[in-house]
Amino acid sequence: MLTLSFALDDPAGNAHSAARWTDLVRRAERGALDFVTLGDSFAPPPPGSAGRLDAVAVLARVAPATRHLGLVPTVTTTHTEPFHTASALATLDFVSEGRAGWLVDVSRGEAEAAAFGRKPAAPEAELWAEAADAAEVAARLWDSWEDDAEIRDVATGRFVDRDKLHYIDFEGRWFRVRGPSIVPRPPQGRPPVAVALGAEDPAARHELAARHADLVLLAADAGDARRATVALRERVAAAGRDPEAVRVLLRLAVDLGGAERPPGPPAPAAGFRGSPAGLAALLAARQAESGADGFHLTSAAPAADLAALVEGTLPPLRARGLFRTEYRGRTLRDHLGLPRPASRYAKEAP
Amino acid sequence: MTAGQGRPRKRVHLAAHFPGVNNTTVWSDPESGSQIAFSSFRHLARTAERGRFDFFFLAEGLRLRERGGRIHDLDVVGRPESLTVLAALAAVTSRLGLAATVNATFNEPAELARRLASLDHLSGGRAAWNVVTSSDAFTGENFRRGGYLDHADRYRRAAEFVEVARALWDSWPAGGPPRTVGHRGPQFAVEATASLPRSPQGHPVIIQAGDSDEGREFAAATADVVFSRHGTLEEGRAFYADVKRRLAAHGRSPADLKIMPGATFVLGDTEEEAAERAAGIRRRQVSPQTAIATLERVWGRDLSAYDPEGPLPEVDPVPDSDLVQGWAHAGDRFGVAAQWRARAEERKLSIRELVIELTGRQSFIGTPATVAAAIDEFVQADAADGFILVPHLTPGGLDEFVDRVVPLLQERGAFRADYEGGTLRHHLGLPAPRGTRAAADGELAAPGRPS
Ligand SMILES: Cc1cc2nc3c(=O)[nH]c(=O)nc-3n(C[C@H](O)[C@H](O)[C@H](O)COP(=O)(O)O)c2cc1C
Numbered sequence: 181m182l183t184l185s186f187a188l189d190d191p192a193g194n195a196h197s198a199a200r201w202t203d204l205v206r207r208a209e210r211g212a213l214d215f216v217t218l219g220d221s222f223a224p225p226p227p228g229s230a231g232r233l234d235a236v237a238v239l240a241r242v243a244p245a246t247r248h249l250g251l252v253p254t255v256t257t258t259h260t261e262p263f264h265t266a267s268a269l270a271t272l273d274f275v276s277e278g279r280a281g282w283l284v285d286v287s288r289g290e291a292e293a294a295a296f297g298r299k300p301a302a303p304e305a306e307l308w309a310e311a312a313d314a315a316e317v318a319a320r321l322w323d324s325w326e327d328d329a330e331i332r333d334v335a336t337g338r339f340v341d342r343d344k345l346h347y348i349d350f351e352g353r354w355f356r357v358r359g360p361s362i363v364p365r366p367p368q369g370r371p372p373v374a375v376a377l378g379a380e381d382p383a384a385r386h387e388l389a390a391r392h393a394d395l396v397l398l399a400a401d402a403g404d405a406r407r408a409t410v411a412l413r414e415r416v417a418a419a420g421r422d423p424e425a426v427r428v429l430l431r432l433a434v435d436l437g438g439a440e441r442p443p444g445p446p447a448p449a450a451g452f453r454g455s456p457a458g459l460a461a462l463l464a465a466r467q468a469e470s471g472a473d474g475f476h477l478t479s480a481a482p483a484a485d486l487a488a489l490v491e492g493t494l495p496p497l498r499a500r501g502l503f504r505t506e507y508r509g510r511t512l513r514d515h516l517g518l519p520r521p522a523s524r525y526a527k528e529a530p
Numbered sequence: 531m532t533a534g535q536g537r538p539r540k541r542v543h544l545a546a547h548f549p550g551v552n553n554t555t556v557w558s559d560p561e562s563g564s565q566i567a568f569s570s571f572r573h574l575a576r577t578a579e580r581g582r583f584d585f586f587f588l589a590e591g592l593r594l595r596e597r598g599g600r601i602h603d604l605d606v607v608g609r610p611e612s613l614t615v616l617a618a619l620a621a622v623t624s625r626l627g628l629a630a631t632v633n634a635t636f637n638e639p640a641e642l643a644r645r646l647a648s649l650d651h652l653s654g655g656r657a658a659w660n661v662v663t664s665s666d667a668f669t670g671e672n673f674r675r676g677g678y679l680d681h682a683d684r685y686r687r688a689a690e691f692v693e694v695a696r697a698l699w700d701s702w703p704a705g706g707p708p709r710t711v712g713h714r715g716p717q718f719a720v721e722a723t724a725s726l727p728r729s730p731q732g733h734p735v736i737i738q739a740g741d742s743d744e745g746r747e748f749a750a751a752t753a754d755v756v757f758s759r760h761g762t763l764e765e766g767r768a769f770y771a772d773v774k775r776r777l778a779a780h781g782r783s784p785a786d787l788k789i790m791p792g793a794t795f796v797l798g799d800t801e802e803e804a805a806e807r808a809a810g811i812r813r814r815q816v817s818p819q820t821a822i823a824t825l826e827r828v829w830g831r832d833l834s835a836y837d838p839e840g841p842l843p844e845v846d847p848v849p850d851s852d853l854v855q856g857w858a859h860a861g862d863r864f865g866v867a868a869q870w871r872a873r874a875e876e877r878k879l880s881i882r883e884l885v886i887e888l889t890g891r892q893s894f895i896g897t898p899a900t901v902a903a904a905i906d907e908f909v910q911a912d913a914a915d916g917f918i919l920v921p922h923l924t925p926g927g928l929d930e931f932v933d934r935v936v937p938l939l940q941e942r943g944a945f946r947a948d949y950e951g952g953t954l955r956h957h958l959g960l961p962a963p964r965g966t967r968a969a970a971d972g973e974l975a976a977p978g979r980p981s
Pocket of ligand 1: 588589590591592631633661662663664665739740741742743744745746757758759792858
């Protein structure tokens with residue numbers, strides 16, 4: 181069974197109306213996709229862009245209009261507070277009843293650094309090391325309330341059992357965070373963490389993926405996909421984690437003719453241009469070759485290509501038994517086949 | 531219709547406060563639901579919208595409260611992050627204003643201004659920001675900056691923060707392109723470009739909740755709404771007069787700033803029934819354990835050995851105690867303790883009886899008719915422009931008010947029969963923000979004020 185996800189990012193800008201966003205996610209949900217992603221950045225929008233809304237806000241805004249679709253916003257870690265990031269994502273998990281994820285990214289540029297005025301831009305390797313610390317803080321904060329911390333014990337007057345709330349006492353190079361979280365443990369325990377990765381990325385980014393990612397969005401040429409997938413799983417194992425507990429999705433730029441524009445330059449490397457049914461054939465073949473779990477599709481015309489995907493690509497995949505006809509579970513972890521983790525602070529039952 | 535001095539009757543403004551992490555919220559009631567499930571937020575927000583309320587309000591606390599180095603476990607603990615819940619609530623409401631409390635000390639303008647503008651876009655002009663300044667070292671332990679700002683600096687930072695945020699909100703007029711905002715001040719040195727065009731309200735509504743002289747000045751200079759603690763008629767009038775008087779110096783008129791005290795209420799079919807219910811709620815708000823904990827916040831020392839049904843402690847308070855963390859400072863501990871002792875002796879009250887009597891008395895207790903009349907009277911008497919109602923039960927605590935009191939306020943002509951506009955600014959009768967007044971009239975936005 182394939183894991184399929186779609187990037188909602190529109191090169192013309194992500195400042196759509198709430199109604200337009202709602203249409204888009206409902207379309208993805210009609211296709212029973214595992215999740216959608218929405219990118220984000222503090223960089224000035226490119227000239228001519230309609231603007232860019234906060235990605236967590238957009239996906240929270242559409243959460244009540246969907247029931248199953250996973251919602252994975254980018255939240256950057258360079259100029260933000262890890263404490264706020266963990267709170268916002270836990271809250272997205274609550275308002276979506278267990279469908280949030282987090283696509284971790286960094287702020288690379290001078291413009292972003294100047295917008296905050298707190299620290300200069302830093303080398304990319306350093307930014308990813310800081311991102312790994314932020315991911316560690318988020319994971320600890322999400323675990324800092326055990327699942328059964330709320331007791332409402334009238335006899336003793338206690339709302340919570342404070343022995344089940346934990347300080348996280350994180351101290352790193354860039355920040356310290358004491359904890360516990362101000363938000364109770366989210367429905368999924370920990371919303372899945374996604375990292376986009378390519379061969380040319382710094383080692384620190386690969387390290388973040390190996391240590392923290394539940395989902396890796398892997399950029400690899402067709403010929404290199406198997407090697408890259410195997411290498412990634414080895415790296416996960418070397419970090420002391422079960423390599424099967426990470427979903428590896430190949431990133432693929434697609435053009436299904438959705439863009440209403442004259443034929444442009446050929447699709448980018450590792451991209452696909454052609455019919456929706458042709459894409460189905462390619463996805464099936466490439467999964468078989470690579471051993472990856474599925475795909476993360478991007479498009480220059482997301483609305484139209486998403487429609488083409490749902491109507492033209494998914495049916496042939498289903499006919500071959502490669503993709504679900506309907507959702508079975510409720511949460512994003514359910515869709516991905518990832519178990520809900522126990523809190524690292526919970527004591528084993530005696 | 532006219533009131534009092536022959537001027538037109540003021541319209542009451544109403545907001546709904548989601549029950550918070552303090553002992554006003556009765557979590558032990560069988561009717562009490564989840565404090566964190568989205569369904570609770572949806573229920574309360576939809577109830578408020580059914581009642582044509584101006585806005586829905588979420589408080590914030592960035593560190594769990596402690597007593598003696600351990601998490602305070604007697605009150606509700608845990609809540610969601612405000613802006614994210616409000617974005618979701620924008621999907622299940624269509625007119626209700628959506629107000630988030632967000633700390634100005636532990637956030638940065640480039641990020642928060644953008645998050646607020648995003649909420650304003652995604653809600654069609656319903657966003658508000660309650661600018662709070664709490665900034666103790668205790669809370670700082672969760673953030674990069676750590677540390678502490680002294681009282682005056684907190685408000686300097688808040689004022690400068692709002693100035694930068696407004697410059698950003700003004701910097702991408704309809705029709706574009708965005709201008710880069712450069713700002714250099716004691717708190718912020720930033721150069722930022724907005725990533726969103728002007729939002730429907732131009733500037734999200736600014737709420738302020740602080741009581742000191744600096745807080746009141748900040749409100750007079752900057753805020754659209756004050757969330758105050760002064761809910762009695764006399765205190766309310768004094769506060770109202772003081773804050774409104776400060777507006778002229780900032781070139782603003784009294785109507786530009788709405789004063790909304792927090793208020794609790796209890797209804798009954800008769801006055802006696804309401805009074806009885808109110809007393810029952812207060813008893814549940816002040817459990818024996820909460821009575822001792824409340825006393826400890828004044829005394830600043832461990833009083834767990836005392837019997838809540840017995841007399842007040844003979845021992846004196848500890849002046850600079852850090853026994854409890856995360857509450858507003860107790861002020862003059864000796865003075866308060868002396869008053870409390872005197873009161874307890876005079877009325878022969880146990881610890882718990884005293885705490886019940888002193889801390890929890892509801893603002894409005896009565897039949898729907900007397901409560902509607904009292905609310906209207908407070909507003910007409912300039913003790914308030916309206917109230918932020920704090921129910922004691924999640925999520926059904928506002929149902930009865932909306933079903934029984936709102937219609938009577940509407941009958942009196944004191945409250946809107948239906949929404950008359952789409953934005954929160956419109957509900958509150960606020961002028962369009964200075965930087966974007968032209969835009970609100972349907973023209974292109976005027977350039978923002980230089981910062
Ligand atoms: C009615 C009211 C509500 C408040 N709500 C919050 C809140 O939700 N979160 C917070 O951090 N501070 C809150 N505060 C604290 C204020 O932001 C401020 O830090 C505090 O009142 C001290 O400032 P002051 O000396 O000017 O009163 C509130 C204050 C008042 C009066």
